[in-house]
Amino acid sequence: MSDLLYSDTEDAVRDSVRRLFAERCPSEAVTSLYDAAPQNFSDVWHTLAADLGMAGLLVPEDLGGAGAGAREAAVVMEEIGRAVAPVPFLSSAVLATVALLHAGDTDTVRGLAAGSLTAALTVSLSTAPGDAVTGVSTGANGLTGRVTSVAGANEADVLVVPAAGPDGLELHTVSRDAAGVEVSPALTLDMTRPLADVQFSGVASSRVGTGFAEAAVAAALETGAALLASEQLGIAEWCFETTVAYAKQRKQFGRAIGSYQAIKHRLADLWIDVNAAGAAARYAADTRASQDDDATIGAAVAQAYCSGIAVRAAEECVQLHGGIGMTWEYPAHLYLKRAKSDQLAFGTAYRHRARLAELVDLPVS
Amino acid sequence: MSAADLHARVRTLLNEHDPVRSDPHDFLAARFDAGLAWVHFPTGSGGLDLPRNYQSQVENELTAAGAPPGGGGARNGIGMGMAAPTIAACGTAEQQRKFLRPLFTGEHIYCQLFSEPGAGSDLAGVATRAVRDGDNWIVNGQKVWTSSAQNAQRAILVARTDPTVPKHQGLTYFVCDMTDPGVDVRPLRQITGEAEFNEVFLTDVRVPDANRLGAEGGGWKVATTTLNNERVAIGSMAGGVRETGTIGKVTEAWRSQPDIRDPAMHDELMRLWVEAEVARLTGLRLRQRLVAGQLGPEGAGLKVTFARLAQAISGFEIELHPEEGLRYDDWTMRQPDSVDFIGRGTGYRYLRAKGNSIEGGTSEILRNTIAERILGLPPEHRVDKEIAWKDLPR
Numbered sequence: 001m002s003d004l005l006y007s008d009t010e011d012a013v014r015d016s017v018r019r020l021f022a023e024r025c026p027s028e029a030v031t032s033l034y035d036a037a038p039q040n041f042s043d044v045w046h047t048l049a050a051d052l053g054m055a056g057l058l059v060p061e062d063l064g065g066a067g068a069g070a071r072e073a074a075v076v077m078e079e080i081g082r083a084v085a086p087v088p089f090l091s092s093a094v095l096a097t098v099a100l101l102h103a104g105d106t107d108t109v110r111g112l113a114a115g116s117l118t119a120a121l122t123v124s125l126s127t128a129p130g131d132a133v134t135g136v137s138t139g140a141n142g143l144t145g146r147v148t149s150v151a152g153a154n155e156a157d158v159l160v161v162p163a164a165g166p167d168g169l170e171l172h173t174v175s176r177d178a179a180g181v182e183v184s185p186a187l188t189l190d191m192t193r194p195l196a197d198v199q200f201s202g203v204a205s206s207r208v209g210t211g212f213a214e215a216a217v218a219a220a221l222e223t224g225a226a227l228l229a230s231e232q233l234g235i236a237e238w239c240f241e242t243t244v245a246y247a248k249q250r251k252q253f254g255r256a257i258g259s260y261q262a263i264k265h266r267l268a269d270l271w272i273d274v275n276a277a278g279a280a281a282r283y284a285a286d287t288r289a290s291q292d293d294d295a296t297i298g299a300a301v302a303q304a305y306c307s308g309i310a311v312r313a314a315e316e317c318v319q320l321h322g323g324i325g326m327t328w329e330y331p332a333h334l335y336l337k338r339a340k341s342d343q344l345a346f347g348t349a350y351r352h353r354a355r356l357a358e359l360v361d362l363p364v365s
Numbered sequence: 366m367s368a369a370d371l372h373a374r375v376r377t378l379l380n381e382h383d384p385v386r387s388d389p390h391d392f393l394a395a396r397f398d399a400g401l402a403w404v405h406f407p408t409g410s411g412g413l414d415l416p417r418n419y420q421s422q423v424e425n426e427l428t429a430a431g432a433p434p435g436g437g438g439a440r441n442g443i444g445m446g447m448a449a450p451t452i453a454a455c456g457t458a459e460q461q462r463k464f465l466r467p468l469f470t471g472e473h474i475y476c477q478l479f480s481e482p483g484a485g486s487d488l489a490g491v492a493t494r495a496v497r498d499g500d501n502w503i504v505n506g507q508k509v510w511t512s513s514a515q516n517a518q519r520a521i522l523v524a525r526t527d528p529t530v531p532k533h534q535g536l537t538y539f540v541c542d543m544t545d546p547g548v549d550v551r552p553l554r555q556i557t558g559e560a561e562f563n564e565v566f567l568t569d570v571r572v573p574d575a576n577r578l579g580a581e582g583g584g585w586k587v588a589t590t591t592l593n594n595e596r597v598a599i600g601s602m603a604g605g606v607r608e609t610g611t612i613g614k615v616t617e618a619w620r621s622q623p624d625i626r627d628p629a630m631h632d633e634l635m636r637l638w639v640e641a642e643v644a645r646l647t648g649l650r651l652r653q654r655l656v657a658g659q660l661g662p663e664g665a666g667l668k669v670t671f672a673r674l675a676q677a678i679s680g681f682e683i684e685l686h687p688e689e690g691l692r693y694d695d696w697t698m699r700q701p702d703s704v705d706f707i708g709r710g711t712g713y714r715y716l717r718a719k720g721n722s723i724e725g726g727t728s729e730i731l732r733n734t735i736a737e738r739i740l741g742l743p744p745e746h747r748v749d750k751e752i753a754w755k756d757l758p759r
Contacts, residue, residue, distance in 0.1 A: 004650040244740050259743035264736035271735055272666040279646035301646075304639045353635035362619055362638065364631045 002292070004282040009068075010075045016052055017076055020044065021083035027331035030084055033191040042155065045087040048076075050115025055093045058223075059113035063106055066113075070223065074230035074285035081234025081310075084334045086192045088118055090224060090231070091152025095121040096160045098223045102216035103171045104209035108158055119173075120156035121220055122198050124149045128347025129221040129299070130355065133214075137164040141202035142180065143172060151345075153183050153196040161205065162217050171213035172205035179203070190341035192334060222299050225346040226288045229281040229302035232310035235339050236274045239310075239317035239332070243267065246321055263320060270316055277309040297359050304352040310339040371419055374399060375426045384432035392433055393470040401427075402435060402469045406453045410461035411469055418656040437471020439703035443513055444468045444475035446598030448521045448540075451591045455538070455579045464540055468519070476517035477595075478508040478541060478565060479588065483759070486730045488523070488592075489532045489585055490749075490757070493567060495524035495539065502526070502539065502577075504547075504570040510724065512704055514550045514563040517543045522572070523588050526581055528755040535754050536584030540576040547571070557716045558696040561704060595725045597651070597664035605649060611678040611707055611714055612641040618685060625685055637678050644670050662738040665731040672721035672728055675706065679715040686711055 006014070024044045032039045049055035057073045059065020066072075073094065080089055092112060096119035100109050111117030123133050124147060136145035143163050153159065159181065161172045174181060180203040185196045244267055247258030257263050284302035287295040314336040318325035325332045343349070357363060382395045396402055397411045404419045406412025428434075436445035445468075452464050467473040484490040493506025504524055514520070520541040527535035543550075547570035552560035579587040608616050619626060619634065648667055683690035694710040706721070707714055722728040736742040749757050 002649070003653070004646065005653055244742070248742060256743050258736075258740075259746075261733070261745070264740075264742050265729070265732040267740060267742065268666075268732035268735035269669075271740060272670055275666055276643045276647045276670065279650040280643045282650065283646045301639055301642050304635075305643045350632065353632060353639060356639065357631065357635050360616075360638070362616060362631075362634060363626070364628050365623075365626050 002283055002286045002290075004279055004286065006075065007071070010072055013054075013072050013075045014079060017048065017054065017079040018082070020047055020052065021079060021085050025083045025085045027084075027334060030086060030192055030334055031328070031331070033086055033194075038191075041086045044085070045089075045118070045155070046115060048087055048089065049093065049118070053115070054089065055097075055115045056113030058093065058097050059101065059109055063101075064110045064113040070227065070285045070288035074227050074281065077227045077230035078234035078237075078281075081231035081236075081338070082238045084192045084235070084331075084338045086194070088120070088152035088155045090193075090228065091120045092118045092156065094227055095123075095151075095220045095224050096156075096158070099160055099162075099171060099213075099216045099220035100173075100208060102219045103211065103213060105173075108160075108173055108208075111158075117157045118152070118155055119158040119160050120150060120152040121160045121162070121217070122147045122150050122153065123162060123217065123221070125151045125193075125195060125341075125345045126347070127221060128351045128355070129218050129225055131221075131347070133162045133169065133217050134164065136161055136200055138166070138170060138172070138205075139202075143174065143200040143203040143205050146197065146199050148197045149186065149188075149195045150198050151193055151195055153198050154185050154194055159198065160208075161200070162213050163205075168212040169214050169217070171208040171216055173208060174200075174203050174205040178205075188341070190337040192338055193341065221346055222296060223288060225303045225352075226284040226295070226299035228342060228345055229277075229284050229299075229306040232306040232339065232342055233274075233277050233281040235310040235335050235342070236277055236306070236313035239313035239335050239339075240267075240270055240274045242332075243270075243313075243317045243320050250322075257320075266316060266320070270313060273309050274313060277306045280305045297356065300352045300356045300359065303346065304349045304356060307343040307349050307352075311336075311343050314339040366413060366415055366419075368419070368422060371404065371413075371415070371422060372426065375401060375423055379427075379430050379432075384427065384430045389433035389437070390470045390472065393435060393437075394466065396427070396432070396435070397466050397469045402465070403449065403453070406465070407458070407461065409458070410453060411465050412453075416656055418653075435469055437474065439705075440513065440516060441468070441471055441474045442598070442704060443477050443521075444473065444519075447477060447591045447595050448475040448519075450594045451521065451538075451587060452540070452578065454590050455587045460540075460575075460578065464519070473518045474513060474516045476511050476514040476520045476543065476565075477591070478511060478520045478522040478567075479591075480510045481507060482509055486727055488588070489536065490754070491523055491525060491536065493522075493524045494528070495526050495537060495572065497526070497574075498571075500574050502537075502572045502574060504539075504541065504567050504572055506567050508565040508567065509553065509562070511550075511563045511565045512561050513702075514543065514565050515552065515700055516702060519543055520565075521578075521591060523584050525754065526584075529753050530582070531751055532749060532754045532757070533585045534582055536588070537581050538578045538584035538587035539572045540578065541567075541570065541572050545570045552698075552700055554698055556719065557713055558693075559699045559701060561701055592726060593662060593664055596662075596668040596731070605645065607642060607645060608638075609645075610641070611675055611682065611718070612638060614707065614711075614714070615678060615682050615685065618682075627685075630681075630685065633681060637674070637681060640674055641678065644674055662734050665726070665734045665739075668725060669722075669728045669731050669735075672718075675718040675721045679711070679718045683711045683715050 056065035057068040061067035135147045180201040182199040284298040287298040400413040402411030404415040405417040495502040522541040526537040547568040549566040693712040
């Protein structure tokens with residue numbers, strides 16, 4: 001039976017990551033990502049990836065990783081959500097790492113696990129698991145094509161590129177700085193998870209393995225979807241806890257606004273749903289960690305549920321804070337923007353429900 | 366004790382008492398005496414002082430062997446779900462020995478004498494009086510919404526023993542004999558057509574002081590234990606297995622009757638499926654958290670969700686079967702033996718689900734409970750809190 005709670009090891013992971021973000025990702029600094037002079041967080045990522053060893057959580061020990069798994073990585077994602085931390089953990093330590101491992105790479109992943117390299121899988125962040133991946137193809141001149149809205153591309157040293165070959169989808173790696181690669185950072189709703197459009201104009205590349213890459217890309221996207229639920233949980237928990245604290249302290253008409261039933265009942269409902277999101281996210285992480293037969297369903301359920309709860313928690317956070325919730329100064333907007341973008345990542349809840357319908361044999365017609 | 370030791374103990378029970386051919390009462394008595402009724406209860410009270418999570422192993426092994434359900438099955442849902450954990454938590458060792466064994470064997474079916482016409486959500490306002498008479502209490506009053514009262518030999522009862530103090534402080538909790546001649550049970554017909562509940566009139570009912578659970582005036586605390594358990598018991602009726610309950614009726618129909626599949630209803634079907642699945646996982650997680658320790662108010666969330674989903678899914682189900690939805694299976698007044706949320710037809714399920722957000726604490730009161738007891742938000746303004754119960758405006 002699935003263990004839906006947290007182990008002592010996972011609690012220790014949480015403590016170290018939370019401490020790092022508390023010290024080095026204060027909300028004022030994160031907000032600067034929306035302005036002309038954004039703070040550089042690459043040193044925070046380096047500490048998380050290399051010093052704390054979190055980049056290697058999904059990498060086996062014989063490839064230099066921590067030999068941990070999806071349960072621990074999910075805890076890191078929760079903390080990233082709680083701090084809206086602008087670190088490329090999802091794009092590098094999850095998406096690119098899982099795709100490379102699945103395709104049989106043993107070289108680049110060592111660098112990723114050690115934290116000396118950062119990678120990005122060049123698919124649009126809105127790609128759902130199982131979607132056909134198009135845009136780049138191989139040819140005599142190398143890789144050509146364009147992919148839009150790639151998470152973490154600008155921060156990456158290595159781009160992991162699914163590309164259409166003569167016989168099927170292949171997985172290639174290229175240096176971010178290689179000739180013919182153009183990475184154009186995009187202006188995005190959520191600037192804390194930077195996206196970029198990537199243009200390949202005849203780029204020399206190395207093919208990873210000899211097999212076809214559909215399964216590797218699908219595994220990466222499904223793991224991404226499963227773990228994104230934990231980030232959504234972290235967002236929802238921060239929004240919920242912050243709003244409850246505010247409702248206790250903010251007074252109107254001579255009493256705390258949290259004493260009014262109109263507010264209490266909304267917060268009680270939100271507590272119920274955030275709690276439920278915790279169960280769904282934990283189930284997705286646990287079934288993935290144990291390679292359970294239910295892992296695909298678990299990921300789809302978690303995305304179908306947690307994506308909406310994170311958005312609702314962030315929307316409630318803005319509303320129940322009143323005017324202050326609408327200000328640039330107060331960090332609620334960082335969570336709202338991350339939550340709304342996360343709702344689109346790896347497919348919307350509508351897509352995941354449609355996928356579930358196939359998985360559990362409830363066809364449309 | 367290890368899982369293997371417990372397994373051996375279950376095997377011994379099964380070897381000495383054929384689970385299928387024995388009289389169910391005798392088998393359950395032997396199970397109780399072996400400490401396998403509730404392994405997390407004290408030794409001698411049907412348990413072995415083990416952590417709560419060992420119980421599911423015992424239940425699974427005994428169910429697989431075809432053993433009869435504890436307490437006599439669904440007819441004794443209140444005994445098993447509410448009275449037993451309260452007696453274990455708040456009763457003396459002697460009371461546990463006296464009450465738990467016949468409860469578990471099904472000899473004593475329990476009902477719950479809590480709500481009154483004037484005390485629903487405001488349960489602490491109950492007016493049923495218990496007056497001391499030597500070693501006994503004499504009880505007079507009227508209770509309502511009492512399921513299983515027509516079958517019950519015993520009841521858990523909250524009565525007012527001191528009207529001169531504020532309402533929460535003047536309550537005392539008893540185990541009451543439903544066969545006392547002063548107990549009059551009258552069926553109360555509900556919107557489904559049947560009478561699952563009763564009104565219970567208590568006239569000079571004699572309850573020995575030895576049947577008092579907890580201190581005189583300490584009834585509210587004991588009742589809270591019962592209510593916390595009730596919410597988890599109701600909230601867990603969605604089941605531990607995927608697609609149990611009303612959602613299972615809907616998915617079964619969708620799969621087996623292609624002609625009812627309306628593409629416009631499909632996303633709503635999947636929304637409800639996801640919510641039911643997440644509710645199942647939430648219940649599973651709550652039970653994992655409860656392995657150690659007593660039940661707090663957390664079960665309130667489970668129950669609010671269960672009620673909301675039962676209503677949404679049963680409403681959806683009627684629309685999925687428009688022809689059947691226009692009909693109803695049976696309006697005959699009858700008194701079922703146990704509470705059945707999902708039996709019968711779509712119309713019954715829809716109507717019965719309306720009670721889910723009322724029984725065991727309305728969803729509105731439970732939201733107050735969550736907000737105040739879990740989130741620590743300020744309590745509702747209460748004009749009656751410091752006033753002696755007898756002086757409250759009525």
